[in-house]
Amino acid sequence: MVRIGAVTAVAVAGGSAAAGYLGLVTGALPLDVGVGRRSRPLGPRTMDIAAPRDVVFDVIAQPYLGRATRAVREKVRVLERGTDMVLAAHRTPVADGRLTATTVETVRFTRPERIDFRLVRGPVPAVTESFTLTPHGTGTRLVYEGELATDLWRAGQWWGNLVAPRWEATVAASLVAVRQEAERRSSLPRRP
Structure with missing residues (x-):
């Protein structure tokens, strides 16, 4: 009898750990305890775009x-x-597309020079990001930078070190798409 109870306890603990991990990865179970908070930078990443600032915005x-x-x-x-x-709400494939992470963010617009993002719910307790747009020659210089914060000291820092590269890769892919679309739009003949 004791053996069955121990096996059940291990199974329940394992299942709970797996469910917790999936909840964190997908953003369905945000962990924000405000204890042992550590921050790390995101970016900066600079991209020159051959399009006017208003088009990029x-x-x-x-x-x-x-x-x-x-x-x-x-x-x-x-x-x-x-x-x-x-x-x-932003949906991002994770785990080679087997899962979808959903983050909820506020997005604030300061036309034409800045767009700010602040995480409300996601795999980490806090993220702030900005896209700053400045004229650069005949085009635009876009600078992305931000900060990602986690709780629970070293454990949170470890988690942040897993999340940050994926977060930055998602942003980098978005920036490439922004550049391609802005340059495509700016090459189209303008209507009078």
């Missing part, structure tokens, strides 16, 4: 303020919209 803002394409709607869902800020 519009490309970044369109999924939030404008009409999004079907492909974008699968990744970004605006939950609440104000005049200069939205609350949006």
